[in-house]
Amino acid sequence: MIYENDFLFIEKENSQIPWVKIFTKENYKELSDCPAFLQNMLFQYVLACELSLRKYYKPEKINIASFANYVPRVHFHVMARFKEDAFFPECMWGKQQREIKNLHLPDFKGFISILLEQIKNTHV
16 A cells, blocks of 8 residues: 555556556445545546656656456556556557566655655645
């Protein structure tokens, strides 16, 4: 667990790329089921994750996804993508493009520090 408050939590996805997931604590099936304040909070935290990933990792692209087919609860995936990652330019659930063992990225703990500071400065 990277962060949590009364309404949502953020956790790390185990992957070769920097990837976080933001979940609502209450089991809402669709984004439109969430109260308006929570919809806004989710958007602000998705942006906080994106900005922090961009600042720390300087990726080629940020991918944001929300499928919730296997986990039928509102959640968002926020991923830093690199030309050298195994799936780029495909999505992380797509066809692997190349073998890669290590992207030589900075330690994830440094990202967490930046993200927590970004969240602290988020006004929701």
